[in-house]
Amino acid sequence: MEINILNSSNVGAVEQFMSTVKPEWWDYAGAYQQLQDVSLLASLIGWYMTENSKIKGWILCAEYAGYSCLSIENLGYDDNGQFVMEQQLEPLLIQAETYAKEKGYRNLKYIIGSTEMSCHGKPILDFAAELKDLKSYNRKHFDYFVDYGFKPTGFIPNCYGNNYHGIVMIKQL
Numbered sequence: 001m002e003i004n005i006l007n008s009s010n011v012g013a014v015e016q017f018m019s020t021v022k023p024e025w026w027d028y029a030g031a032y033q034q035l036q037d038v039s040l041l042a043s044l045i046g047w048y049m050t051e052n053s054k055i056k057g058w059i060l061c062a063e064y065a066g067y068s069c070l071s072i073e074n075l076g077y078d079d080n081g082q083f084v085m086e087q088q089l090e091p092l093l094i095q096a097e098t099y100a101k102e103k104g105y106r107n108l109k110y111i112i113g114s115t116e117m118s119c120h121g122k123p124i125l126d127f128a129a130e131l132k133d134l135k136s137y138n139r140k141h142f143d144y145f146v147d148y149g150f151k152p153t154g155f156i157p158n159c160y161g162n163n164y165h166g167i168v169m170i171k172q173l
Contacts, residue, residue: 011035040066044073048093059092063103070100072110086144093148101173108173110150112142114165124157127147131155134167145169 006014011032019032026034035138046060051161057073057077077088114120116139124130134152136142146152148172157168 006035035101036064042071045070045099047069047092049091057089057092059089059096061096061099063105064103065103067098068104068106070096070103070105070108072096085141090148097171097173106173108150108171110171111143111156111159111166112145112169113160114167115139117167118167119155119167121163124155125164127155142167 004010009072015026015028015031015035018034019028042062042064044060044062046058048055048058050056055078057075059075060073063070064071075085075089075092077084079088097108101144116137118133118135119130131152131154136146146169150169151171152167153170154168156168158164159166
């Protein structure tokens with residue numbers, strides 16, 4: 001078996017293969033678009049807010065048009081010298097959500113670290129059970145996003161370090 005990297009000289013053959021092997025998912029033009037249109041990957045968009053001409057907070061998102069999803073990549077707010085990521089950012093969350101709806105996206109995604117959560121510091125052995133039993137130990141950030149309408153839907157284990165997991169949060173639009 002030989003493995004080759006996709007490049008401009010062989011991508012046409014792969015596009016043809018995709019449209020032949022799974023024509024209900026890709027016609028040739030759709031395969032071409034998926035393999036070569038970088039805009040189907042992620043493009044970034046973000047907003048910031050000011051108070052008295054000083055930047056107070058921001059939100060950066062990645063658009064995944066192919067998945068009909070706007071993903072919050074990072075955000076933060078300066079609350080008089082204290083870095084926060086909760087209700088002070090709500091105007092930016094509303095802006096991102098409005099934008100996502102206007103684009104026809106169906107989901108808003110955010111990944112929250114497992115600090116102060118029941119899954120933190122231990123391996124995740126049974127994802128479904130861990131998700132069912134997931135608890136916040138007064139984690140303001142997590143609790144705020146749940147109150148805002150996000151639901152924990154999965155994990156990215158060890159993504160921030162050993163037994164420091166990412167919790168995938170989704171808000172359906």
